[in-house]
């Protein structure tokens with residue numbers, strides 16, 4: 001497997017990122033969201049979930065409402081899979097995220113190949129493991145602690161909401177977090193601290209926060225990063241120091257896409273988890 005040219009795959013992914021027919025002219029943000037949702041089902045207690053196995057190929061997982069809209073990302077990557085059939089979907093989806101982050105001006109995120117797809121739908125983690133944007137700090141902690149992250153890593157990861165936008169028909173929330181949502185910067189943290197945010201109801205009837213011109217938004221979960229004092233310390237650091245944010249984001253996102261990926265001696269990931277772990281579900 002080490003003979004495969006992953007650099008060539010990355011180069012092809014980079015080419016599909018500018019796209020005048022999609023959103024803000026870039027497929028990058030939704031590719032990042034796919035990499036994260038493929039990985040963010042991990043549960044450290046049972047060792048279940050995570051990117052290995054690309055279980056979002058199965059209807060049970062793709063139809064989790066938290067994954068609405070990710071069919072776009074999966075479709076964008078299909079021509080790449082056709083061109084390089086040897087790459088696993090689980091490697092492709094995670095690589096798509098890291099290529100997109102760098103292509104949009106973000107840091108290089110360490111990525112390793114070796115994830116395998118040969119799992120059947122019995123290995124699909126239960127729905128409901130991804131976060132609910134209408135909640136607050138306790139909820140975010142319970143979701144991310146389950147994956148093995150700490151408060152600093154949670155805030156560092158959250159900087160990815162500098163990218164992309166919410167779509168009413170996908171999540172029930174609407175709008176971008178920052179003025180240029182296809183450029184990876186620390187603007188999200190600066191806006192969280194320094195803009196005026198007013199709670200309002202969006203056109204679908206859900207509560208979110210609006211900037212004074214109504215152009216930008218924050219989710220209730222985003223706002224909890226400034227109302228919770230322990231999270232806020234890190235928001236302040238990342239707003240003030242872009243390089244620190246890039247370094248910590250890179251480490252945390254790399255950890256995210258490795259969750260549950262245990263490589264054997266050949267570098268290939270071992271089966272998702274033992275039947276013993278499964279019985280504990």
Ligand code: HIF
Pocket residue numbers: 029030032033036069131132133134140157158159160161163164165166167168170171172173219221222
């Ligand atoms: Fe998101 N996220 N995310 N997210 N997310 C959305 C969109 C993106 C949460 C909710 C939402 C992370 C954490 C959380 C991206 C990347 C990351 C949307 C809008 C919602 C509701 C979906 C839509 O309507 O299309 C919650 C509650 C999270 C826990 C705090 C990560 C840290 C920020 C882990 C992360 O990397 C990206 C990128 C998008 C934009 C997708 C797009 O299509 O533009």
